[in-house]
Amino acid sequence: MSRKASNSTIMTAALAMKAMAQGPMMEPDGTPASVCSAFGCEFGVVPGEGCEAGAFMVSGLLRRDDKGGARLGATALLDLPRGVRAIAWVPTGGGDRGCIIPWRGRVGSRIVIPLKKMAWVIAAYLGAAAAARGDVFHLREGGKLDGTVVEDLGETLRIRTVSGVSDIEKDRVVRIEKGDPPWVRYEKRAKKCEETVKDQLALANWCREIGLRAEERRHLERVIALEVNHADARRRLGFVQEGGNWIKPKSSGARSEAERTERRRAQSDERRIQEKVTEYTVKVKAIYRGRLSEKAGGERSKAFADGRRQILEIRDPLAIPGITSVLSGGHLAARRLLVEALAQFDVDEATMNLVAIALLDPSKEVRGAAARALKPRKDDRIVVELRSALRSDEEAILRNAASALGILKAKSAVRDLTPVLSTETVGLVRVSRWVSLDSLYGAYSNWQRYRLGGFPVLYKPSCIWAMGPGSIIGTVSEYEYQVISIHRTEVQEALIEITGQNLGFDAAAWLKWADDHGA
Structure with missing residues (x-):
């Protein structure tokens, strides 16, 4: 029953494997399978007993017009007994290929799939086979990722998830919990899911959390089949309510070739940017550990001076996330250096971080330095955000915002400062x-x-x-x-800095000054 795959099939599959699977094909028992056997023949044509339902389930999944169906179909292939787990590609004319799943010693289902969709199924099969086990990565900031490690890059790990491949710094990972990949866990949950609104919605929410969008949509559709006017499910499926009826706005149509090209370019740029940000983060961490940390000798040491020089020589704005994330968690001298480094960048991200430091850093010295670094910037949003912070329920943020406005001599803030002089x-x-x-x-x-x-x-x-x-x-x-x-003495001192007057805590007197001076 084996047939040779065409060159175009092998090339498409190879590209799909490289772009999506990010790893060699593996049988569940860990034995590598060659690309030739993957695309030129079936994996065992002698079926096991009682596998007809499983084979038809795979057929149905592979007919779905999305990547989720391809992925689940490929996973279902792995779940079938070894004798029936088979996938072969044969010419059908018109540039298409057919997927054959044998059972009971003969072809049980022949599914015609367009060539462009064939890559989804092949890559999904490879990905599912390579990820016979999946891990849960618990992150220091409280989140978690589901996937498998593709490559250890030293300071970072390259992880394949349902959303693709991404790099993550090792020190962000608190622990790695071994377990099944998300699509396998989905199958287990789906088998236990009852035909009730509560169960179907819960499973849809779980699918959204781990990135199984097609499966989320399927269960949302089950929700509205059970409860026609379920508002949350309707909205998530793209419906809007008009005149008491749920309608779906007309689609703007398929993307043009120019739009698709632009989308691909944007995705490529995003990957390159993330790689560069990670590169800078790793570099700054190395400088901090080897030159700037207290263990390296302290602020007055030659090592610190050398580390400071290296940080200040970085002028690429893509380094801002790395510089900020590393130095903001450091000692006082490191945070002073952070302000000095950010002051060199005349971009919004640097301004945003300087405002945050002026409001949140535990050191009055560092907060003041950040506010002074903001002073030369001709950006009206700075004062707007600091005035907004005066309404914070956090007493410390309110007082720090007042101090920063004083350093900036923000005359427009006098009327905002006056009501918070006392409380x-x-x-x-x-x-x-x-x-x-x-x-x-x-x-x-x-x-x-x-x-x-x-x-x-x-x-x-x-x-x-x-x-x-x-x-x-x-x-x-x-x-x-x-x-x-x-x-609040910080508010009084800010008003004194701005106006050059000391009217104490007399709010009426400060408001009169504002009226007299057009503030």
Whole structure:
């Protein structure tokens, strides 16, 4: 039953394998299979017993007009017994190829698939075979990725996920949990999923989380089949509500060739950018560990001076994510260097990070340096964002925003600063009251006759010891809720910097100044 594949088939499959599978084809038992046997013959034509349903399931999945069907079909092939797991490509004319799945010793299903879609199935089969096991990568920032390691690049790992291949720094990975790849986990969940709105929606949500978009859509469609007016499912499927009815807007049509070319170019640029960002991040980490960290000698060492020079020589804006992510978590001198480095970049990302540092850095010195670095920038958005931060519920952010506005001498912020000069809040306060207990002492401090060592002695207490040594005046403390007035000196100092006046905490006086000076 084996037939030789055409050159175009082998070439298409090879390209698909390189672009999507990112790894050699592997049988589930770990034995490599050659490209020749992958595309020139079937993998065992003697079927196992009771496999007809499985073969037809694969056939149905491969008929689907999307990559998700190809991937699940290829995975289903792997799940079939070894004797029935077979895939072959034969000419059918018109530039197409047919997918043959044998069972009971004969061809059980022949599916005609256009040549351009054939690559999806081949690459999915290769990917599913290569990823007989999948891992869950738990990240330091709290998220996680599902996939398999394609290559260890030293400082980074190249990981294949359902969305493609990406690089991730090793120190972001807290732990790696071994397990099945996401498409295998999907099959297991799907088998347990009941025909209820709750179960179908839950499975659709799970598919969205791990990137199985086609499967998400399938289960959303089951939801609206069970509950026609389910709003969330309808919206996620692209429906809009007009006059009480759910309708689907007309499609704008297939993308033109120019749009497809532009999309491919954008995707290529995105990959190249991510590779460069990762490259800079790795470089900055190496500089920090070897030159800038406290273990390397401290701020006054030659190593730090050399590391500082290397950081400041980097002028590519694509280095900003790496410089910021590494140095922002460092010691005080490293964060001062971060501000110095960002000040060299006249781009939005540098400005954004300087504003964040001015609001959030724990050091007043670093916050002030960041605000001063913002001063030469002719960007009205800076003051707008800092004025907005004055409305923050976080007291520290409010005060830091005021300090930054003062350094920038933002006259337009006077009316925003004035209302936050002072505030009142209700808080639990410890209240202490002095209580004189001389009457109590007088009543009970008479001379007393005790016996000491068998002899009588006279004793008179020198104080009320419960109130403290040598004292007959005590302090009674308790907690109670009171209205507390808070005066924000950072806001007052900002107003003084901006106006050159010191009107204290008199809000009315500051507003009058604003009226008189057109602020």
